Amino acid sequence: MSGKQTTGKKKKERHNFDYVLLTVVLFLVGFGLLMIYSTSSYEAGIDYGDSAYFLKKQAGSTLLGFFAMFFVSRIPYQFWKKWDAVAIIGSALLILLVLTPLGIKRNGALRWINLGFITMQPAEVAKIGVIIYEASIITKLGKSLRTPKGLAVVLVPPTALALMLWQITNNMSSAIIVLGIAVAMLFVAVPDYKQFVALGCAGIAGVVAIVYYAVASEANGEFRMQRIRAWLNPEAHSTDKAFQTLQALYAIGSGGIWGKGLGQSMQKRGFLPESQNDMIFSIICEELGLFGAIAVIFLFIVLIWCCMVIANNTVDLFGALLVVGIMAHYAIQVILNIAVVTNTIPNTGISLPFISYGGTSVLFLLAEIGIVLNVSKNVNVA
Amino acid sequence: MARNKTTQKKKTFVMCMLCIMVLIGLLGRVSYLMLFCSEHYTELADELHERERDIKAARGRIIDSTGTVLADNRTVCTISVIHSQIENPEEVIEVLSSELGLSEEYVRKRVEKYSARERIKSNVDKETGDVIRNLDLAGVKVDEDYKRYYPYGDLASKVLGFTGGDNQGIIGLEVKYEEYLTGEKGQILTLTDAKGIEQEGMGEKRQEPIAGNDLYVSIDVNIQKYATQLARQAYETKQAAGVSIIVMNVKNGEILAMADVPEFNLNEPFTLIPELEEAKASCTTQEDEQNLLNQMWRNGCINDTYEPGSIFKIITAAASLEAGTVTLEDGFSCPGYTIVDDRRIRCHKAGGHGQQTFVEATMNSCNPAFVSLGLRLGAERYYSYFEQFGMKKKTGIDLPGEAATIMHKLDNIGEVELATISFGQSFQITPVRLMATVAGIINGGNVITPHFGVKVMNEEQNIIQEFEYPVMEGIVSEDTSEKMRYILEQVVENGGGKNGYVEGFRVGGKTATSQTLPRGTGRYISSFLGFAPANDPQVMAIAIIDTPQGQYYGGQIAAPIVRQLFENILPYLNEIGYNVTVSQQK
Numbered sequence: 001m002s003g004k005q006t007t008g009k010k011k012k013e014r015h016n017f018d019y020v021l022l023t024v025v026l027f028l029v030g031f032g033l034l035m036i037y038s039t040s041s042y043e044a045g046i047d048y049g050d051s052a053y054f055l056k057k058q059a060g061s062t063l064l065g066f067f068a069m070f071f072v073s074r075i076p077y078q079f080w081k082k083w084d085a086v087a088i089i090g091s092a093l094l095i096l097l098v099l100t101p102l103g104i105k106r107n108g109a110l111r112w113i114n115l116g117f118i119t120m121q122p123a124e125v126a127k128i129g130v131i132i133y134e135a136s137i138i139t140k141l142g143k144s145l146r147t148p149k150g151l152a153v154v155l156v157p158p159t160a161l162a163l164m165l166w167q168i169t170n171n172m173s174s175a176i177i178v179l180g181i182a183v184a185m186l187f188v189a190v191p192d193y194k195q196f197v198a199l200g201c202a203g204i205a206g207v208v209a210i211v212y213y214a215v216a217s218e219a220n221g222e223f224r225m226q227r228i229r230a231w232l233n234p235e236a237h238s239t240d241k242a243f244q245t246l247q248a249l250y251a252i253g254s255g256g257i258w259g260k261g262l263g264q265s266m267q268k269r270g271f272l273p274e275s276q277n278d279m280i281f282s283i284i285c286e287e288l289g290l291f292g293a294i295a296v297i298f299l300f301i302v303l304i305w306c307c308m309v310i311a312n313n314t315v316d317l318f319g320a321l322l323v324v325g326i327m328a329h330y331a332i333q334v335i336l337n338i339a340v341v342t343n344t345i346p347n348t349g350i351s352l353p354f355i356s357y358g359g360t361s362v363l364f365l366l367a368e369i370g371i372v373l374n375v376s377k378n379v380n381v382a
Numbered sequence: 383m384a385r386n387k388t389t390q391k392k393k394t395f396v397m398c399m400l401c402i403m404v405l406i407g408l409l410g411r412v413s414y415l416m417l418f419c420s421e422h423y424t425e426l427a428d429e430l431h432e433r434e435r436d437i438k439a440a441r442g443r444i445i446d447s448t449g450t451v452l453a454d455n456r457t458v459c460t461i462s463v464i465h466s467q468i469e470n471p472e473e474v475i476e477v478l479s480s481e482l483g484l485s486e487e488y489v490r491k492r493v494e495k496y497s498a499r500e501r502i503k504s505n506v507d508k509e510t511g512d513v514i515r516n517l518d519l520a521g522v523k524v525d526e527d528y529k530r531y532y533p534y535g536d537l538a539s540k541v542l543g544f545t546g547g548d549n550q551g552i553i554g555l556e557v558k559y560e561e562y563l564t565g566e567k568g569q570i571l572t573l574t575d576a577k578g579i580e581q582e583g584m585g586e587k588r589q590e591p592i593a594g595n596d597l598y599v600s601i602d603v604n605i606q607k608y609a610t611q612l613a614r615q616a617y618e619t620k621q622a623a624g625v626s627i628i629v630m631n632v633k634n635g636e637i638l639a640m641a642d643v644p645e646f647n648l649n650e651p652f653t654l655i656p657e658l659e660e661a662k663a664s665c666t667t668q669e670d671e672q673n674l675l676n677q678m679w680r681n682g683c684i685n686d687t688y689e690p691g692s693i694f695k696i697i698t699a700a701a702s703l704e705a706g707t708v709t710l711e712d713g714f715s716c717p718g719y720t721i722v723d724d725r726r727i728r729c730h731k732a733g734g735h736g737q738q739t740f741v742e743a744t745m746n747s748c749n750p751a752f753v754s755l756g757l758r759l760g761a762e763r764y765y766s767y768f769e770q771f772g773m774k775k776k777t778g779i780d781l782p783g784e785a786a787t788i789m790h791k792l793d794n795i796g797e798v799e800l801a802t803i804s805f806g807q808s809f810q811i812t813p814v815r816l817m818a819t820v821a822g823i824i825n826g827g828n829v830i831t832p833h834f835g836v837k838v839m840n841e842e843q844n845i846i847q848e849f850e851y852p853v854m855e856g857i858v859s860e861d862t863s864e865k866m867r868y869i870l871e872q873v874v875e876n877g878g879g880k881n882g883y884v885e886g887f888r889v890g891g892k893t894a895t896s897q898t899l900p901r902g903t904g905r906y907i908s909s910f911l912g913f914a915p916a917n918d919p920q921v922m923a924i925a926i927i928d929t930p931q932g933q934y935y936g937g938q939i940a941a942p943i944v945r946q947l948f949e950n951i952l953p954y955l956n957e958i959g960y961n962v963t964v965s966q967q968k
Contacts, residue, residue, distance in 0.1 A: 042575070139384045142384060184397060187393060187397060188390055188393045188394050188397060189390065191389045191393075249415065249419075249423055250423050250426055250427040250430065251427070252412065252415050252416060252423070253415055253416065253419045253420050253422065253423020253424055253426075253427070254420070254423055254424040254427040254428075255416055255420075256416060256417075256420045256424070257416065257417070266427065266431045266573060266575075266581075267427065269575035269576060269581065270575045270576025270577055271430060271431075271575070271576045285412065285415075285416060289416070290412070290413060290416045290417065293409070293412045293413075293416065294409060297405055297408070297409050297412075300405065301402050301405055301406075304398055304401055304402060304405075305398065305402070307398070308394055308395060308397075308398035311386075311391075311394045312386075312391040312394055312395060314386055315385060315386055316384070316385070316386060317384035317385060317386045317387075317390065318384065319386075320386040320390065320391075320394065324394055324397070327397075327398065327401075328397070328401075331398075331401035331405075334405065335401065335404050335405060335408065338405075338408045338411075338412070339408060339411075342408065342411045342412055342415055344408065344411050
């Protein structure tokens, strides 16, 4: 098969469909639904009288997601190239919509909008928006990317979007993901290393400074840094800031090597609130043990690897960058989620892709897979 | 079309590998948590999830020498409700209030209270509990539990004792043998969710309780019943303040019966007996009422001391024989009184007993004769015999609260004191103390320890412990012992104790009539101590009547009680292996 012929016959294109990636995604989504049922059924039975309450809602979103994936995978990816301005401005507008009466406040955070037929999180749109914008703008800039003007065009809009997410929707984790995707795509696009190493060092120094400040300010009773102090010593903050983290650690620790068995988690019985959401990985550890945890992480590694292979077999830079952005999105989110659940970094709300409960999230994640599949049709992976 | 350059592919690969390395690092972190912190977090998590519930252990039974159970356990139920599981609160309230005889208001308050588990009533009859369980009401829990049960009600109440709310012994053998009778509590560890709802089928851990061991006692339920019946009869006909009867094995100190009327109902130990109901009305404080209960539970045979009176002449006689200050043929003359230190001490026979031998003086229970015996010994010698016979020590009986002897200090014993001690006045001992020493004098010189506990056996009928009790040996010579048996048989055959004579058996004994303190109130304690057979004593009984109305001489009212007792129990004792009919012919 000739991967260079992007305008080849459809019959041939189908042949190049990346089935490994699709299998991994199907497996992750199926496993996700199983674990959503396992984690939510007890509490759902009590609160809603229907133990499959969350499962049904998520299954609906997943079905919609598969339609989206299938639909998007049929759209030649070059189509998205024209959408750079729409992607970034549209994302910004959606974020601003939460300030209108369409915004919905849940658990004290203004993160959802009601579009009449569906409620959704603009943050999820912003992630895909940034991926399309960056891929398109980097490709268009070409050699002028490394000029100050070029860098500004590449970095300012995502930074602005990230600031909006952080300040308007109080969603720091999504802001970090949006910024992280942009930086990752820029990293791939330019041949430089030093700048990124320097940026990394600066980031580490900043983190150390903040942690140092948090510890030093403990004596003054400084409240803002509570979250960081809770991270350093969760058992001393077990009743407030570190409650969720500590409950997750209990779940992970009590799983042991073999786990308690599917459905046997105790922590999901009201101890770890909304365990089907961000902390679902800890219940996977409790029920399926270390081997379950290894299997889940392994699946994500395969997913990322598949993305890398597809990206590197794509001759077209735009297609490659789209896949790189999506890979960065998955990777950052998985890494941050597992790091939070294991108390490796301070607690911030990030869901585990394909597995955590969340309709908008699974819809857009599957749509992104659709893009990757479409790119993969035009390469020769085998 | 911009091409995907090699440098860009390389960087994509670098980025991918970076992500994979971070993920592998996180996998290391997860492994560390799940392998090395597992124990720590599992412990903390279990603490969070587990609820402990105690399972009561069945308390060991108390079983008499015939194998009859005197203290048993009965299954009772505790009814409780679990708020979150109740489906029909109105029905639950209605059923529970009517079945348990509780006010609707009381039950409603508990049913509607938001708590994990609320107790409605404990100690409910098993039948009632079964009725409620069979209704199968959602949210209503019926737990079975043990409660102490005494099949004979008030029989040997002050000896057996009873248990409190936690099944712990409060008085009597129940408290003395607590360590054997009480079992080990079991535990149910259940898992609950965050709201405290038990998770069924989620690995319930159960630690079975270990039942307590059975205590086998020397009491014979037949003798105990008969002794109690006789005591109650005397208590009623004599309108006495109290009547005590003790039956003891002379050889080894095993107590076959100990009755102290009025007894109380062991199944209702906090309900006052009718005699004390009246006094309750005048109680103003909780403490007063508690004092009444303590009074009701008091065992006069061991908790209280009294002046033994003439029965104590056995001790004076034995000491004199042992010291050689008297022979059986020594003559005494009684003019009806004796003068000691210009104090005139009267004999109970106003006209005097005239000329008599030592044996006759004992038969007559002549005070002047015994005063002169005491004086012959002298205070110091008398005191050393008093101690030698163990009279100053507690007997060590296996019941709590044994009272100590109240005796003069040797320095304070003048002639008058010595004279009164000689015939059993001016000091106080418990009835069991008196019995133990007299047993030692007539059984060849071995003061045994009166006791109930024989052995402890577990559920599988294996002996856990057999009890042994100390014996003070050689308090008198065999010769003295034999002489005392002869004298005391004469007392019953021909002397003041002839009402204690039992046709067909050889019985020895001594009567006593002691004035209570303060003197001059006309209140007496009448008693008789008898044993059989006189030549080789096996069994001994004492009957003590506190403050009888009308006749009050021990020989007239206490001796017949022991006679009736012996008439019934001696043939029975023969049947169960006591050899009480040896050589009927003298």
